[in-house]
Amino acid sequence: MPELPEVETLRQHLDGVARGFRVQKILVNKPRIVRPESVTAFKRLLGGQTIHHIDRRGKFLMVHLNGGSPFKPLIIHLGMSGRLFFRDRSDAFQDIPHLAVALEGDDRVLCYVDVRGFGRWTFDVSSLERMGPEPLDPDTFHPEYLQQICRDRSVKIKDLLMHQERVAGLGNIYVNEVLFLSRLHPMRPAGTIPKPGLVVLCQAIRKTLTEAVRLGTSSDLDFEGTGRGDGFFYFGRSGQADREVKERFRVYGREGQPCPACDTPILRMMISQRGTYYCPTCQTL
Ligand SMILES: [Zn+2]
Structure with missing residues (x-):
């Protein structure tokens, strides 16, 4: 999606x-x-x-x-x-x-x-x-905003970030990546993350999305999808684009592969019916 x-x-x-x-x-x-x-x-x-x-x-x-x-x-x-x-x-x-x-x-x-x-x-x-703020807009999306939506909440941080009324535009793929960068376990209750953790989370969201937009806008994509099948960046590469495989994701879709930070095999579990990937060493509860 x-x-x-x-x-x-x-x-x-x-x-x-x-x-x-x-x-x-x-x-x-x-x-x-x-x-x-x-x-x-x-x-x-x-x-x-x-x-x-x-x-x-x-x-x-x-x-x-x-x-x-x-x-x-x-x-x-x-x-x-x-x-x-x-x-x-x-x-x-x-x-x-x-x-x-x-x-x-x-x-x-x-x-x-x-x-x-x-x-x-x-x-x-x-x-x-009813949509939440744009995560790339620093005027409305900042650590204080995250603090406000997480405070006293027992909801899993992964579910909260995927909720469009809280944060606009994040979905299952990028939330997995964001939580890995933030070293937060996907099931961590939102209200238990201290302020410094929310500062890191905010930075991880911006970094993950900014990097992905940069990759998408600098790649030769096939919006029509005639080359569909390679699945690169959702649209797929256009015929002329180079076929070099880019390791796009750090944890998403990488069950059993070594964590890029510590080599522990990446685990997969289901949260709210969505495949969730994380490193059990880097992302402890
Ligand atoms: Zn790790």
Whole structure:
């Protein structure tokens, strides 16, 4: 599932190529992707609008139209498997995308493919209203904020960090990495972490996400996913990119492999039905 770094990488890519284009035609082949609006209402809201710029909030893309306010932005969530990419108009419909937006005066079509169908396109902003602060915004996300949300809480720190109303954009992959860097056991009750530990946690979140965004935006990615299978950075490498395998993760997906800090084999357990990877030596309860 794409998390903040993958969505931010896609945002930067799309923002650079979609600005200023006017929506000419919309094709919806998988109606459940548009909700709660009806497809007719959705087409009426999006049709004829011009893409002003593309923003991000947590794991959501916000497509600002016609110069933004008072117009509502189009909100896109990729769900578990969504892919959003431009394709030449001549072959845009070779395999029918689940949603397609043709742009005026442009030879490309913005295509959306979502095999599992958990993604969503909507003008309803209610899912953004309760969202926690952006972890890369130092004005709203800092150790004092972490202290405030952890204080007296018995919730496991891993569950708390994955809760979008507490911190926007983190998911299972990056939370595993963040907790390893912070030397915190994933089951540690949030309220038992002292202030210095929260300072380290805050730094680990920023470092992990910043490094991942840097990797994503500097890699030659295949947003369309024709090269899917190598799974690199969710999107996969484009055909021309070098195939050198990068050891992206320190613990995620590395059960049984040596911890990069102490060589103890990485363990895997389930927390809230999600695979959780940690070093039992570096991350004690
Ligand atoms: Zn270790």
